[in-house]
Amino acid sequence: MKQTEVYILSGFLGSGKTTLLKRLLQSEKESGRKVAVLMNELGKISIDSDEVDGDVPLKELLGGCICCTIQDKLEAQLQELLITHQPDCIYIETTGAAHPVETLDAVLSPLFATQLSVKGILSVVDGRLWLDRRSYSPQIQQLISEQIRHADLIVINKTDEVSEGEKVLITTGIQSLNEKANVILTTYSNVSMKQVQSLSYQKKSHLTKSHVENDLKLSTFVYTFSHAVDLDQFETFLQSMPDTIYRIKGYVKFSSSSLPYLFQFSYGMPVYMKEEMNMPLNLVFIGENIQWDEISSKLQELEKTKL
Numbered sequence: 001m002k003q004t005e006v007y008i009l010s011g012f013l014g015s016g017k018t019t020l021l022k023r024l025l026q027s028e029k030e031s032g033r034k035v036a037v038l039m040n041e042l043g044k045i046s047i048d049s050d051e052v053d054g055d056v057p058l059k060e061l062l063g064g065c066i067c068c069t070i071q072d073k074l075e076a077q078l079q080e081l082l083i084t085h086q087p088d089c090i091y092i093e094t095t096g097a098a099h100p101v102e103t104l105d106a107v108l109s110p111l112f113a114t115q116l117s118v119k120g121i122l123s124v125v126d127g128r129l130w131l132d133r134r135s136y137s138p139q140i141q142q143l144i145s146e147q148i149r150h151a152d153l154i155v156i157n158k159t160d161e162v163s164e165g166e167k168v169l170i171t172t173g174i175q176s177l178n179e180k181a182n183v184i185l186t187t188y189s190n191v192s193m194k195q196v197q198s199l200s201y202q203k204k205s206h207l208t209k210s211h212v213e214n215d216l217k218l219s220t221f222v223y224t225f226s227h228a229v230d231l232d233q234f235e236t237f238l239q240s241m242p243d244t245i246y247r248i249k250g251y252v253k254f255s256s257s258s259l260p261y262l263f264q265f266s267y268g269m270p271v272y273m274k275e276e277m278n279m280p281l282n283l284v285f286i287g288e289n290i291q292w293d294e295i296s297s298k299l300q301e302l303e304k305t306k307l
Helices: 018-030 070-087 100-105 127-131 136-147 164-177 193-200 229-240 290-305
Strands: 004-013 035-038 058-061 089-093 114-126 153-157 182-185 210-212 218-224 243-254 262-266 269-274 282-288
Touching: 004 100, 004 218, 018 035, 018 089, 018 193, 035 070, 035 100, 070 100, 070 114, 100 136, 100 182, 100 193, 100 243, 100 282, 114 136, 114 193, 127 153, 127 164, 153 193, 153 290, 164 182, 182 193, 218 290, 229 290, 282 290
Parallel strands: 004 089, 004 114, 035 058, 035 089, 114 153, 153 182
Antiparallel strands: 210 218, 218 282, 243 262, 243 282, 262 269
């Protein structure tokens, strides 16, 4: 089954995400790949959508952030892009206020998680803003740090506005937060397609999963149940989860019910909501430094338990 690649463009307001997107779309067009774009704006009017050529399928999410307030709209827009255009890849430009883990969570709907392969989170950092970050509120400082910490490729932009010594300070500070990501210093978000697509070369596995980092820093995993499982055994499985599993969501059917439950798990808290129809029994995980083979084995054992 063909999977559509997904690249998430992250970064604080005004860092240069849209300029980077334009460059990447031009490169994709020259290579002949089918591309689609999903753009998120906090306001009710789109500011940057005019920057995308008319021949590129574009969906806009206005009036909220995909990582918190409009996840349901995101699912609908992604589904339409997949069905109508069947793109080779989708670029998602987040708002400057979006948290990378929350965005990844929003993208991976259990309804079509097996159709998508998240290739990486690209975070754009304004070099001057990084130097001046302590003048911002603690919340903004934390957000910028999180956008860097969870990135797979970090683009330090607007380096023409800083000195050589400041470039060293910026690079050192950013690498102390995320020593595993590739770091590029640039002006006008001038990043090559080769540097971006290098995120795509991953070790293949029989498991349905997508690495956003070769060394499994932040990664996702999809497990598909073949039948109902025991609720108590499932909750025992949850208690064994590492603390670095940030999200679990999907559909699970229990032996006590004929219909599945929508299941969500974050910060150690499980939530079950009864569904009114049969749904694909996909369970999506997001975690950091997780051995997904071990998680898969536990789930397989859970399915073997006699009801």
